[in-house]
Amino acid sequence: MHAHLALPEVRELIDNKDLATLSEILNEWLPADLASLLHGLRLDEQDLAFRVLTGRVRPQTFAYLDLDTQLRFLKTLPPEEASALLNEMADDDRTSLLSELPTASANQILAMLSPEQRTLARKLLDYAPDAIGRHMTPHFVAVKREWTVQRVLEFIRTHGIDSETLNVIYVVDENHKLIDDIRIREILLAPPQKTVSEIMNRQFVTLQDTDDKRTGVEVFKKYDRTALPVVNRDGILVGVVTIDDVMDIAEQAATQEIQKFGGLEALEEPYVTTPFWTMVKKRASWLVVLFFGELLTATAMGFFEKEIEKAVVLALFVPLIISSGGNSGSQAATLIVRALALGEIRLRDWWKVLGRELSSGFVLGVILGSIGFLRITLWSAFSTAYGEHWLLVAITVSSSLVGIVMWGTIAGSMLPFLLKKAGADPATSSAPFVATLVDVTGLVIYFSMAWLVLRGTLLQE
Amino acid sequence: MHAHLALPEVRELIDNKDLATLSEILNEWLPADLASLLHGLRLDEQDLAFRVLTGRVRPQTFAYLDLDTQLRFLKTLPPEEASALLNEMADDDRTSLLSELPTASANQILAMLSPEQRTLARKLLDYAPDAIGRHMTPHFVAVKREWTVQRVLEFIRTHGIDSETLNVIYVVDENHKLIDDIRIREILLAPPQKTVSEIMNRQFVTLQDTDDKRTGVEVFKKYDRTALPVVNRDGILVGVVTIDDVMDIAEQAATQEIQKFGGLEALEEPYVTTPFWTMVKKRASWLVVLFFGELLTATAMGFFEKEIEKAVVLALFVPLIISSGGNSGSQAATLIVRALALGEIRLRDWWKVLGRELSSGFVLGVILGSIGFLRITLWSAFSTAYGEHWLLVAITVSSSLVGIVMWGTIAGSMLPFLLKKAGADPATSSAPFVATLVDVTGLVIYFSMAWLVLRGTLLQE
Numbered sequence: 001m002h003a004h005l006a007l008p009e010v011r012e013l014i015d016n017k018d019l020a021t022l023s024e025i026l027n028e029w030l031p032a033d034l035a036s037l038l039h040g041l042r043l044d045e046q047d048l049a050f051r052v053l054t055g056r057v058r059p060q061t062f063a064y065l066d067l068d069t070q071l072r073f074l075k076t077l078p079p080e081e082a083s084a085l086l087n088e089m090a091d092d093d094r095t096s097l098l099s100e101l102p103t104a105s106a107n108q109i110l111a112m113l114s115p116e117q118r119t120l121a122r123k124l125l126d127y128a129p130d131a132i133g134r135h136m137t138p139h140f141v142a143v144k145r146e147w148t149v150q151r152v153l154e155f156i157r158t159h160g161i162d163s164e165t166l167n168v169i170y171v172v173d174e175n176h177k178l179i180d181d182i183r184i185r186e187i188l189l190a191p192p193q194k195t196v197s198e199i200m201n202r203q204f205v206t207l208q209d210t211d212d213k214r215t216g217v218e219v220f221k222k223y224d225r226t227a228l229p230v231v232n233r234d235g236i237l238v239g240v241v242t243i244d245d246v247m248d249i250a251e252q253a254a255t256q257e258i259q260k261f262g263g264l265e266a267l268e269e270p271y272v273t274t275p276f277w278t279m280v281k282k283r284a285s286w287l288v289v290l291f292f293g294e295l296l297t298a299t300a301m302g303f304f305e306k307e308i309e310k311a312v313v314l315a316l317f318v319p320l321i322i323s324s325g326g327n328s329g330s331q332a333a334t335l336i337v338r339a340l341a342l343g344e345i346r347l348r349d350w351w352k353v354l355g356r357e358l359s360s361g362f363v364l365g366v367i368l369g370s371i372g373f374l375r376i377t378l379w380s381a382f383s384t385a386y387g388e389h390w391l392l393v394a395i396t397v398s399s400s401l402v403g404i405v406m407w408g409t410i411a412g413s414m415l416p417f418l419l420k421k422a423g424a425d426p427a428t429s430s431a432p433f434v435a436t437l438v439d440v441t442g443l444v445i446y447f448s449m450a451w452l453v454l455r456g457t458l459l460q461e
Numbered sequence: 462m463h464a465h466l467a468l469p470e471v472r473e474l475i476d477n478k479d480l481a482t483l484s485e486i487l488n489e490w491l492p493a494d495l496a497s498l499l500h501g502l503r504l505d506e507q508d509l510a511f512r513v514l515t516g517r518v519r520p521q522t523f524a525y526l527d528l529d530t531q532l533r534f535l536k537t538l539p540p541e542e543a544s545a546l547l548n549e550m551a552d553d554d555r556t557s558l559l560s561e562l563p564t565a566s567a568n569q570i571l572a573m574l575s576p577e578q579r580t581l582a583r584k585l586l587d588y589a590p591d592a593i594g595r596h597m598t599p600h601f602v603a604v605k606r607e608w609t610v611q612r613v614l615e616f617i618r619t620h621g622i623d624s625e626t627l628n629v630i631y632v633v634d635e636n637h638k639l640i641d642d643i644r645i646r647e648i649l650l651a652p653p654q655k656t657v658s659e660i661m662n663r664q665f666v667t668l669q670d671t672d673d674k675r676t677g678v679e680v681f682k683k684y685d686r687t688a689l690p691v692v693n694r695d696g697i698l699v700g701v702v703t704i705d706d707v708m709d710i711a712e713q714a715a716t717q718e719i720q721k722f723g724g725l726e727a728l729e730e731p732y733v734t735t736p737f738w739t740m741v742k743k744r745a746s747w748l749v750v751l752f753f754g755e756l757l758t759a760t761a762m763g764f765f766e767k768e769i770e771k772a773v774v775l776a777l778f779v780p781l782i783i784s785s786g787g788n789s790g791s792q793a794a795t796l797i798v799r800a801l802a803l804g805e806i807r808l809r810d811w812w813k814v815l816g817r818e819l820s821s822g823f824v825l826g827v828i829l830g831s832i833g834f835l836r837i838t839l840w841s842a843f844s845t846a847y848g849e850h851w852l853l854v855a856i857t858v859s860s861s862l863v864g865i866v867m868w869g870t871i872a873g874s875m876l877p878f879l880l881k882k883a884g885a886d887p888a889t890s891s892a893p894f895v896a897t898l899v900d901v902t903g904l905v906i907y908f909s910m911a912w913l914v915l916r917g918t919l920l921q922e
Contacts, residue, residue, distance in 0.1 A: 030664050032684045153614075156649045166646040167628040167687065184645055185627040188617045203491050221712070223493045224705035226628065226687045243704055244685035250708075251682070254715045255799055261719070262795025262892065263788055271800040272810075276817070280824050283792050287866075290788050291829050295836055297780035302846060308773050315769050315776040319758035319900050322780055326787075327724055327751050327893050331744050334723025338716055339732040349733075356737070363741050368752050375756055385763060405748075431723065431892070432788050439780050 007040055014045050023052035031057060035064030047076065059088035067100050068273070074109065083112035090164060091137040092245055095124045099134060132216050133209040135249065136230045136239030137164040142172045143196055145179065150192035165242050168227045171196055178237040180204050181229055206231045209238055216241055217250045260425065261337065263290065263432035286432070293436035297322075300440055304447040311458040313386055314450055317372075317397050318443070324368055324401055325408035325442040326435035332357055332412030333430040340416055340426050350417045354410065361409030365402035373398035389457050396453045400446040407445065408438045468501055475506050484513035492518060496525030508537065520549035528561055529734070535570065544573040551625060552598040553706055556585045560595060593677050594670040596710065597691045597700030598625040603633045604657055606640065611653035626703050629688045632657055639698040641665050642690055667692045670699055677702055678711045721886065722798065724751065724893035747893070754897035758783075761901055765908040772919040774847055775911055778833075778858050779904070785829055785862055786869035786903040787896035793818055793873030794891040801877055801887050811878045815871070822870030826863035834859035850918050857914045861907040868906065869899045 013022040026034060026049065034053070038046050038061070050073065053061055062070060062085050074082045086094065086109060098106045098121065106125075110118050120138060127133030139162045143152050152169065160166050169187065171180040181204040182196070190199050205223050207216055207230045219228060220243060230239040256266035265282040267274050301308075301318075308315050336353065339345045345353060373394050380390035387393070412434045416426035451459060474483040487495060487510065495514070499507050499522070511534060514522055523531060523546050535543045547555065547570060559567045559582065567586075571579050581599060588594030600623045604613050613630065621627050630648065632641040642665040643657070651660050666684050668677055668691045680689060681704060691700040717727035726743035728735050762769075762779075769776050797814065800806045806814060834855050841851035848854070873895045877887035912920060 028664065030666065030684065036683075153649065157652075160646065160650055163646075166644075166649050183627075184649075185621065185624075188614065188627050188645075189621055191618075203489065205491065221708060223491065226704060243687060243708075247682060247704075247708070247711075250711070251803070255803065258719060258722070258799050259795055261723075262791055264792045264795065267796075270803070270805040271796050272805055276820065280821055283789075283821065284825055284828050287785075287788055287792070287825055287829060288832065291781075291785060291832060294781045294784045295833075297784070298777050298836075301777040301780065305773055305777065308769075308776050312766055312770050312773075312776075315773075315779070316759050316762040316766065318776070318779055319762065319783055319904065320752075320755045322784075323755045323758070323787075323896065323900055324748075324752060326784075326896070327748055328744075330723055330893065331725045331748070334720055334725065335728075335732050338719050342712070342716065342731070344731040344733055359737065360741055360744065364745055364748055367745050368748060371749065371752060372756075375759075432791065435784065435787070439784055443780065 007037065010037065010049065011041075011045065014041075014048050019048070019052050022049065023054065026052055027054055027057050029057075031060035032064050034061040038065060038069065043072075056088075059085050063089055063093045067097065070097060071101075071105075074112075079112070086112050087114055087117050091120060091124060091139065092135050092164070092241075094121060095134050098125055099129060127209065130212050130214075131209065132207050132211045132213055132230055132241060133239070135213055135216070135245045136209070136241045138239045139163050140229075140237070140240040141166065141169040142176070142237060143169055145171050145173075145195070145197040145200060147196050148192065149187055149190045149194050149196070149199070152187055152196060153192070164240060165227045168225075168229075168240075170229055170237055170240075171200060172237055176237055177235045178204070178206060178229055178231050204229070207241060208232075213249050214253055216246055217253060220246045257341065257427045260427045261334070261431060263287075290432050290436050293433075294439060296440045297443060300443040304443070307447055307450060307459055310460075311450070311454065313393055313458075314396075314447070318446070320372070321397070321400055321404055321446045322439045322442045325404035325438035327408070328361065328364055328405045329408035329412035329434035329438045330431040332361075332409045333416060333434050336413045336416045337426045337430050340420060347417060347420060350414065353413055353417075357409045357413040358406070361406035362402070364409065365405030368405055369398035369401040372401050387458075389454070392453050392457060396446075396450045399453070400442075400449045403445045403449065404438065404442045407441060408434070411437055411441075468498065471498065471510065472502075472506065475502075475509050480509070480513050483510065484515065487513055488515055488518050490518075492521035493525050495522040499526060499530065504533075517549075520546050524550055524554045528558065531558060532562075532566075535573075540573070547573050548575055548578050552581060552585060552600065553596050553625070553702075555582060556595050559586055560590060588670065591673050591675075592670065593668050593672045593674055593691055593702060594700070596674055596677070596706045597670070597702045599700045600624050601690075601698070601701040602627065602630040603637070603698060604630055606632050606634075606656070606658040606661060608657050609653065610648055610651045610655050610657070610660070613648055613657060614653070625701060626688045629686075629690075629701075631690055631698055631701075632661060633698055637698055638696045639665070639667060639690055639692050665690070668702060669693075674710050675714055678707055678714065681707045718802065718888045721888045722795070722892055724748075751893050751897050754894075755900060757901045758904060761904040765904070768908055768911060768920055771921075772911070772915065774854055774919070775857075775908070779907070781833070782858070782861055782865055782907045783900045783903045786865035786899035788869070789822065789825055789866045790869035790873035790895035790899045791892040793822075793870045794877060794895050797874045797877045798887045798891050801881060808878060808881060811875065814874055814878070818870045818874040819867065822867035823863070825870065826866035829866055830859035830862040833862050848919075850915070853914050853918055857907075857911045860914070861903075861910045864906045864910065865899065865903045868902060869895070872898055872902075 038049060041049060062073065098109060101109070110121060113121060124134060141156055141160050141163050143155060156166060167184050168181050169184065170178060171182060173179050180200045180202050182199060186199050205219060205225065205228060207219060207228050209230050209232050216228070226243045228241050229237055230241055232238050259266045263286050265285060267279065267282060376386055376390060376394035376397060380386050415434055416430055419426045419428060419430070499510060502510060523534065559570060562570070571582060574582060585595060602617055602621050602624050604616060617627060628645050629642050630645065631639060632643060634640050641661045641663050643660060647660050666680060666686065666689060668680060668689050670691050670693050677689070687704045689702050690698055691702055693699050720727045724747050726746060728740065728743060837847055837851060837855035837858060841847050876895055877891055880889060880891070881887045
């Protein structure tokens with residue numbers, strides 16, 4: 001790796017207007033590093049630094065910039081330079097840039113493209129926003145089965161320059177139907193006289209152009225490929241998706257899973273660039289739903305108002321009881337949602353999971369119940385905080401804890417199965433949902449237990 | 462893609478002992494699909510189906526099997542077949558198999574390897590469990606800078622067969638120090654007479670063999686590579702890490718992040734294969750920590766016992782109040798933890814985030830507060846549930862909601878910064894931690910607000 005100049009040194013060169021040295025140094029950098037550098041500069045410095053980039057370095061660096069910076073350059077650069085940048089961008093990068101823009105801006109940018117590139121860009125934008133087609137590049141190397149390895153290598157040398165990847169090449173028939181994919185290693189290891197049909201194994205995996213992009217992530221993971229061919233309904237090879245795009249899709253999907261799990265609608269954009277009111281809306285919607293759920297706790301507590309009047313000590317443990325149920329429920333939901341997402345468990349395994357969670361919940365409940373029992377007993381040895389019937393209170397609290405932790409564990413582990421069975425995403429607000437459910441039912445368990453244990457004493461009519 | 466036989470048809474061939482047809486069909490399948498098939502079969506069927514696999518298909522399929530199935534085959538196959546399987550496995554796959562075994566079993570397996578492979582396997586196992594070295598393969602193509610492209614292609618043809626990837630080749634000096642990596646596309650596109658030094662750009666990214674494997678994920682994402690060279694302290698090229706292994710590492714890391722976030726210690730293994738008591742321990746440890754935190758709610762409630770005695774109606778809203786603070790806190794924590802993990806925000810951005818979350822918290826608090834106010838007002842219009850001072854109760858509850866939601870939002874968004882600043886993982890139990898913190902402090906806010914609003918009426922001395 002190169003010993004890079006640090007930010008202050010780049011700034012000094014910019015301040016001294018030593019653009020010759022700056023150009024010499026920066027054009028040696030990797031595009032991804034240049035993009036990080038540019039993101040750290042002031043706007044005027046950014047302009048100067050970007051202007052000294054030459055050749056392929058400039059469009060490659062442009063592709064790594066964030067959306068705002070890209071748009072700024074497209075607006076501030078001379079039109080012919082801006083349109084050169086756009087024409088040289090990889091198709092999939094350009095599609096994702098265009099996807100993020102309002103229609104008017106997207107049309108402005110389309111107008112800056114060469115007619116050929118414009119037709120192509122429009123075609124890719126015709127796919128649904130979540131379709132694989134939006135993430136593919138239509139530039140790939142396709143060969144015929146009767147060609148020799150030597151001819152393939154010559155063809156690559158003369159026609160391969162535009163191809164997004166040369167790690168895999170594709171064999172098509174006379175109608176452009178895909179009949180095999182061949183990793184470049186097979187070509188490189190074969191004697192030059194062999195024909196393509198001799199090294200074909202006809203084992204290949206394809207994506208449909210209209211498939212959801214998340215299917216792509218699954219297929220890449222399962223088959224360990226670096227590129228996958230995309231075909232249309234008729235089996236015609238229309239493009240290629242490469243693993244770098246799939247890693248981005250996977251990261252986005254993980255973020256949305258985590259956000260849904262945290263009890264809010266998934267943001268489409270990074271936290272910092274999401275507009276304030278969009279973010280508030282996405283958070284408020286679930287908070288309000290959960291709040292309506294929690295309003296039931298007030299109703300439940302209302303039912304036991306008489307009991308609380310008689311034994312205020314019962315109220316003291318309400319937060320402890322319901323939060324213990326909520327925490328154990330969140331844990332169980334976390335485990336099961338993730339295991340379902342990874343395919344470690346399936347819908348039909350619910351019965352096995354239930355058995356396991358019943359035992360786990362019991363053990364966890366006994367642990368928390370014992371701590372609760374000890375705490376009340378110890379406090380009562382040194383104070384009168386819990387009154388003369390402290391032992392009965394301790395029994396009420398600890399046995400409720402066992403029940404509530406078990407109930408939380410079961411609710412937390414089964415709700416994801418129910419959501420999945422109903423066709424919903426198991427991640428959707430599972431943890432806060434479970435917490436709300438367990439809050440309401442936990443109160444009922446607690447006060448019922450209190451009635452059982454204390455009806456002869458504290459709760460006497 | 463091939464029209465695969467479905468499971469029932471494979472079973473029929475096994476039942477009829479038609480192994481010739483079975484072999485013919487199965488050897489056409491992709492290894493990943495064969496592994497899925499085997500995982501779905503009964504053990505006796507599994508044995509038969511695996512035995513008909515021939516050539517490279519068998520070791521390749523073996524690499525995709527889960528650990529338990531791999532171990533079973535190693536034990537039940539004739540020793541020479543088992544040792545052939547092990548000798549033919551890719552180095553990185555073998556290292557991860559050996560990593561998961563207790564020392565005794567690992568030694569048994571090492572003994573089955575050829576002396577050469579054994580030395581290699583031992584070397585890789587010498588790396589720390591989380592080091593990049595464990596995930597690399599020492600088989601790659603290294604060339605000299607004075608070679609022509611033609612010579613490189615010939616070298617690959619004769620020596621490349623063992624290399625894990627041929628998508629990237631490496632240029633080393635006479636001391637095996639890495640001086641560049643060249644994507645195979647550059648070689649394929651260059652005229653045969655060009656020398657390697659003419660197509661070198663000396664821009665390359667390396668991983669250190671002792672780096673943490675998660676660094677690898679970051680570097681792959683940043684530079685969009687399909688393979689990265691691994692060097693030792695002296696810059697000597699010792700191995701290559703490929704993207705398929707990195708995707709597995711990334712998935713594991715995401716799982717552990719989600720589990721930590723859900724309030725439990727990360728499991729090392731899938732939910733289904735984690736032993737019962739290991740799982741209970743990992744869940745109990747955090748539940749107990751959080752329980753001790755929640756015990757403070759009982760203490761806090763104790764301080765307000767007098768107030769509750771005078772106005773039992775106050776107790777009815779305790780679960781609603783604290784859970785609203787908890788939910789808004791979890792939301793904020795989720796957003797910030799993920800944004801920190803993705804590098805969208807940095808430690809120094811805490812001030813900007815605080816400003817944003819103060820406003821979000823206020824708006825969200827006003828929304829929930831208004832709903833709470835309406836609910837109490839409406840109920841009181843039709844019942845005497847909240848007594849004669851229902852309006853004051855409504856004011857107490859709704860203003861507390863504003864305060865608690867704001868406080869939850871701030872605590873939830875700032876705690877991840879504090880954890881990161883302290884060198885801890887911001888994901889660690891953030892959501893339940895915040896919930897516990899907000900539960901305790903929320904009670905103080907609520908009862909203080911009650912004292913302010915109700916001291917002349919319900920809470921009169």
